[in-house]
Amino acid sequence: MTGVIEHFHAVVPAGGAGTRLWPLSRAGAPKFLLDLTGSGRTLIQATVDRLGPIAGHRIMVVTGAAHRDAVAAQLPEVDPDSIVAEPSARDSMAAIGLAAAMLERRDPDAVMGSFAADHVITEPGVFRETVRTAVRAAQDDWLVTIGIDPLIPSPAFGYIHLGDPLESHPGAFKVRSFVEKPSVHVAREYLASGEYRWNAGMFVVRPTVLLDLLGARDPEFVASLRTIADDPGRIDEVWPALPKIAVDHAVAEPAAERGRVVTVPASFGWDDIGDFDSLAELLDTTGEATSPIVLGDDALVHALHSTGLVVPGSGRTIAVIGIEDIVVIDTDEALLVTTRSKAQEVKHIVSALKESGRAELT
């Protein structure tokens, strides 16, 4: 099947600073505004590119007020009225819930699909076919997630525990439960069982179904979201009181307990680029690089007996000698030197900079 899916609306939550990608990502230049793949398109541009063939112009972005202009500049094809600015960060339930409240007013037959602005998907055709299957299940009032085939027993992702196939929708399975990031040991058992998929945080659902599921636990939250959708001028008044909660905890997990969630397993390449180790993994397409992967102008990098990732972001020449799995991130204001295996610790540097009064660098 090809072509735009009728009544399908793509929602792109664009939040999160990506502190583990400092100093490439910073508060003023979050991950989704960066071209982390060397493709010439930023992550949010690639996300919208990927959705265009199935969503057409029905794309809504929800981002922080500070990033609204940058998002609009990167996405000239998105209607400026569909770039919703959050007055403050209220976590994903508020962002996605507001989009749902706006969409149920615009289109009573709407099915929304929520896809983060900062993920990388390497097989967009497979992704889109998966979304088509998910939309069909969502039209029957299921909350539908997409469950990625786990390639490795990663402790960095949450998992979806599959139940029985959904007879009415081939390709969809009931969800028994969502599980938080496991240990590697437990993740290995998950993979061996064949019953688990990575939770990529992608939801496909009718807006009213989403709001009803939320309203079953927090009707006031839903009323507030509908108030804003009804009169956007009241956002500054109503928004600050919204609960800070992730859509997973507010809706997906309780709905799974009530048997209301299904998942469409899929095997497209997916990464949330959580840190520089993931980024190096993503960019080293052969897995056998004998010199550092360079994201940027590789004429600036001179490496001897080294592997890893080098980002020459300041225009300066960078020489690297004799270090395996090195990570060198060179920007105009800050320089990071670490290894792929220590990449998770970058967030501690960001915290230390804030604590030492150098928040302007974060």
Add this chain to the structure above:
Amino acid sequence: MTGVIEHFHAVVPAGGAGTRLWPLSRAGAPKFLLDLTGSGRTLIQATVDRLGPIAGHRIMVVTGAAHRDAVAAQLPEVDPDSIVAEPSARDSMAAIGLAAAMLERRDPDAVMGSFAADHVITEPGVFRETVRTAVRAAQDDWLVTIGIDPLIPSPAFGYIHLGDPLESHPGAFKVRSFVEKPSVHVAREYLASGEYRWNAGMFVVRPTVLLDLLGARDPEFVASLRTIADDPGRIDEVWPALPKIAVDHAVAEPAAERGRVVTVPASFGWDDIGDFDSLAELLDTTGEATSPIVLGDDALVHALHSTGLVVPGSGRTIAVIGIEDIVVIDTDEALLVTTRSKAQEVKHIVSALKESGRAELT
């Protein structure tokens, strides 16, 4: 004994790019013009500071024409006429020989001492007492070297093989031979024997003795040097034809064979800072640093679980995570990332930059 030594003239050859200290040292900013110890004084300033108490104002610097102005600016206490500019690099025999030819004209009773501009000496008082002993032997027409007590079996230095004590000059020993940089294995045997000292390239000698020793093998060389000393206006004409040879090969080694060389063993702290490993060793005074040594503003460096050497030379913040013995040299135009054990390989990067047409960075 204290005070200026009569008729003693210090000669400071200031040459060598220090390619293994790239990008801190560069062709336009060689090692001797840099403050590599964080003392507030550059290496050549510290060299002149160290010589002042025994040489007074009798200090002559021989440097490349390109560095003459920078040397003069760093050494306001040195008579500009005593800063001799080499039209081109002709190795150490030409530089030291020219100084000798100039000094034998100025002062028939002169004893010259040649001390490189880019060495570090941590016990200047002991150094000066050693030079006093050397000057006394030189007045009796010996070519006198200074032999440093070897602390470790370093393969990075040449060695002096001691012979019998010189009865006429307590503290001086005949030199059997000079030996080139040995393997670590051979160096260990040298240390065990007690008969070897590091050759620090320091010579104390009467200028005429030095020129006569050279003239015994290459009278034309000496004639050319005396021509320039006689009429400095002819330097551009005569200089380019001078042999490119080190003073060690041209004079010291053959003179040792003829039994004309003595050495004064000494135990002051000495280093030629051959690479970043030596520099880290020098700066880590306790030898037990648990975070990287910072040469520069340590407020710019945030390190976690790392040791080594960080030079924050561009004003940017540098974060280092989880690497032992890391070397990070950050300058405005280039960045080096390596480890102490690979520091010797930096010269290959400099060669590669030259070969790839980026000599402006070297």
